[in-house]
Amino acid sequence: MPPVRARGARDRLISVARRRFAAEGTITPTLDEIRRQAEVSVGSLYHHFPDKPALAAAVYAQVMAEYQAGFLAMLREQATAEEGIRSGVRHHLDWVAAHRGEAVLLLGDRLDSPDLREANRNFFTAIRDWWRPHHSYGALVAMRPGITAALWLGPAQEYARFWVAGEIGDMDSDVVGMFADAAWKALQANQVEEVS
Structure with a gap:
């Protein structure tokens, strides 16, 4: 540094x-x-x-952009839709576990700024680009941004809130697997055999 x-x-x-x-x-x-x-x-x-809210919004946008960049890098490495969905849940909770203090910021109130809006626009465009081919060959349901995000990461996000608040001890790998299973079941279009 x-x-x-x-x-x-x-x-x-x-x-x-x-x-x-x-x-x-x-x-x-x-x-x-x-x-x-x-x-x-x-x-x-x-x-x-x-003022301090403007500084906090800049910090929030920076942390969010770094989280999103890591999420997209992980997602692009996955060969199948199933691996992408499951790995997204694992990546989210691994990131929270590794960045507890910064996760508290992201799990709190959304601090809007032009930088955040730009980061979100780029992130969701990249997610749609990754999603589209998996939907077109029948592996994933159609993307509906608010619903898709809630089904993919919503339960893991709530678990993360309890964890950062200290209401849950260790991040349980069995629970992480359970959330990954639930996300895949909710987002797969049908029982297709994917080729790696």
Whole structure:
């Protein structure tokens, strides 16, 4: 990681805020604490972020874009629709387990921004592009964005909420498999034999 001063003020602010928000939540760290830790002037801070919600939205968009990039990279490696659906569930819960503090941010309120809207637009376009051929040969049901997302990751997402809140001990691999099975059963079009 480069020294703090080697990066631009905006990047340093986001980096410090991301670390602090993941460890302490978005309420506890003050904007001035983040500014001082990032070694950024008051003028530079307000040039980039007029307030803490704007900084939090930038952190949220960055974390979401990284999550989405990892999800798409994993999805493109899957040879069949079934592997893609099951691996999507596993990837989601593995990411949450590996990034607990950042997962708390993503599982909380959606912090809208132009960067987030662009990341989401690119992500859902790529998901539709992956989905389309699997639907065309009869492996997957037609994609209906809100419904498809809920059936694919909804139960895993709720499990993740309980896990990050500390209401569940370890992330149970049997439970992850159960969610992957349920997602595949809900999203497969019919019993087709897929060729790898």
